Every structure is written in structure tokens, then in C-alpha cells.
Amino acid sequence: MAVQLEIRDGDPWWLSPDIWVVPGPDPLGASGLPIVGVEAFLWARVRNSGSTSVTNARVNFYWADPSVGFDRTTAHPIGTAFASVDPGASVEVLSLQPWIPEFVNDGHECVLAEAFHVPQDPLPATAAFNVPNDRHVAQRNLSVVQAFTSGFFRFTFSVWNTGRLDRRFDVRIETGNAAELKPLLPTLGPKFELPDLAGRLADARFVEDRCADSEALAKGHEAEPGLAAPVPARRRINRTLVGRLEGGAALLHLVQREGERVVGGLSLVVLPGIEETKSSAQGAA
Numbered sequence: 001m002a003v004q005l006e007i008r009d010g011d012p013w014w015l016s017p018d019i020w021v022v023p024g025p026d027p028l029g030a031s032g033l034p035i036v037g038v039e040a041f042l043w044a045r046v047r048n049s050g051s052t053s054v055t056n057a058r059v060n061f062y063w064a065d066p067s068v069g070f071d072r073t074t075a076h077p078i079g080t081a082f083a084s085v086d087p088g089a090s091v092e093v094l095s096l097q098p099w100i101p102e103f104v105n106d107g108h109e110c111v112l113a114e115a116f117h118v119p120q121d122p123l124p125a126t127a128a129f130n131v132p133n134d135r136h137v138a139q140r141n142l143s144v145v146q147a148f149t150s151g152f153f154r155f156t157f158s159v160w161n162t163g164r165l166d167r168r169f170d171v172r173i174e175t176g177n178a179a180e181l182k183p184l185l186p187t188l189g190p191k192f193e194l195p196d197l198a199g200r201l202a203d204a205r206f207v208e209d210r211c212a213d214s215e216a217l218a219k220g221h222e223a224e225p226g227l228a229a230p231v232p233a234r235r236r237i238n239r240t241l242v243g244r245l246e247g248g249a250a251l252l253h254l255v256q257r258e259g260e261r262v263v264g265g266l267s268l269v270v271l272p273g274i275e276e277t278k279s280s281a282q283g284a285a
Contacts, residue, residue: 002120005085007115013265015140019113019139021040032192036102037101040099063101073162083115110141142267152243153245166233170258217243251270
């Protein structure tokens with residue numbers, strides 16, 4: 001083992017505890033949820049699990065629409081930082097380039113970081129991030145949305161096909177638990193409290209209308225909620241998840257598979273209880 005740079009994955013892998021956002025003009029301020037139109041700074045914790053020190057390792061930061069399946073050609077670069085890391089040590093690395101979250105998909109965006117060194121520990125020669133199998137790269141793809149008092153919520157996201165051939169993907173909803181969310185709590189801000197994840201997804205649909213209302217839940221069949229979609233080569237499709245919660249908050253994972261292989265995903269913390277006249281979108285991290 002020479003130099004082995006790593007940014008830890010989460011569970012599931014797109015919930016890394018080692019990438020976080022500091023909203024506001026002070027990069028040394030409290031971490032929290034990014035706010036649309038307000039500058040923010042990104043941090044990553046980089047570890048060297050090898051036996052040799054590294055000087056000026058490069059750390060690249062990106063943001064993307066809330067998506068499953070994006071890569072280096074479809075993510076948006078934010079900035080680059082450099083770090084020196086001793087064997088067995090870790091350092092917190094700041095991107096000095098401010099990032100202003102855009103109003104894309106109601107302000108929900110995911111962030112990603114990669115750490116490497118040329119020639120001591122280069123990245124694989126591919127445009128794909130391959131987060132679960134490449135220790136250099138990690139992803140934070142978590143959004144917080146607020147349901148209405150009726151339990152209804154909606155969330156718009158993209159499904160990317162970054163390959164050169166048409167492909168077919170399945171996106172399914174899986175229920176998460178508090179143990180998966182706890183490692184992220186130190187980076188979600190002082191005002192964020194871990195909710196009691198006792199909620200149940202009573203109904204859900206994937207629809208094309210990003211402004212769909214609760215009437216969309218009355219359409220379609222009562223089959224298991226899921227999306228089976230062909231996506232043309234180097235294209236994306238946009239879909240909106242509409243659902244109804246019962247019994248409180250819930251952590252939901254949207255898991256993208258190609259055949260039996262998980263190739264992407266994103267997660268939602270859905271909080272209950274606002275009036276129908278207010279926006280259901282809160283933030284992303």
C-alpha cells in the first residue's frame with residue numbers, strides 16, 4: 001500500500017457522512033442545509049489509508065440536480081482544493097470557491113467530492129464516478145421535503161443514462177431507518193433534529209408532471225410503486241414522485257437498478273404537517 005486516498009461512503013452509499021455544506025458567507029460557520037440563492041461552501045473529509053504520505057492531493061467538488069445515474073460529464077464542477085495527508089490520518093478539506101445553489105427541481109441538489117493524486121494515486125480512466133466501488137469518490141444525495149397536513153408530498157428528480165447505448169432502468173422506493181441517518185446529523189445543522197421515523201408510505205406514484213397534485217395518486221394501478229423506464233443514450237428523463245405519508249416522518253430511498261445491479265440512488269427525509277398553501281420543498285444536503 002502506497003498512497004490510498006478515500007472519502008467514505010454512507011449506508012446506502014450515496015449518503016456519505018464525509019461531505020457537508022456550510023451555508024452562508026463564512027466557510028468556518030455551522031454546517032447545514034443549502035439555501036437556494038445563498039452562497040455556501042463545501043467540505044470533504046479525506047483519509048489516507050496507505051503507508052506513504054501524500055502532498056498536494058487534489059480534491060474536486062461537484063453539484064448535480066437530484067438525480068440517479070449522473071457522471072463527470074453531467075455533474076457541475078464547483079471548485080478544487082489541495083491537501084497533504086499522512087498515512088493513517090484524515091484531513092478536512094474546504095473548497096474555497098463559493099457555491100450558490102440554484103432553483104433547479106425546487107432547489108434540491110446533491111453534492112459529490114473526489115480525492116486523488118497524480119501519479120501516486122490517480123483516478124480510474126473513466127467518466128463514471130462509480131461511487132460504491134471507487135474509494136476516491138463519495139456522494140451526498142439527501143433531500144428534505146415537507147409533506148402537507150394531508151400527508152401528500154412531491155419530489156422531482158432525474159434519471160440519467162450516461163452511456164452510449166439506450167438502457168432500461170428500474171427505480172424503486174425503499175424505506176430507510178434512523179441508523180442510516182444518524183451519521184449525517186453532525187452535518188445537517190444545529191436546528192435539524194432527527195425525527196421519529198414512524199411514518200408509512202401509504203401510496204406513491206411516479207408521474208411526468210412536476211406540478212402534480214394529490215389527484216395524481218388516484219390514477220394508475222394499485223401495484224407496488226416503481227418506475228421502469230427506457231432512457232435514450234446520453235439523455236435523461238425527469239419524473240416526479242408523488243406520495244402520501246401516514247403516521248409521521250419517513251426516510252425514503254429511491255434506488256436505481258439496471259437488472260439486479262444498483263447503479264444510483266437518492267434519499268428523502270419527508271417531514272409531515274404544513275398547510276397546503278405553503279411550499280413543500282425545504283432543502284438538500
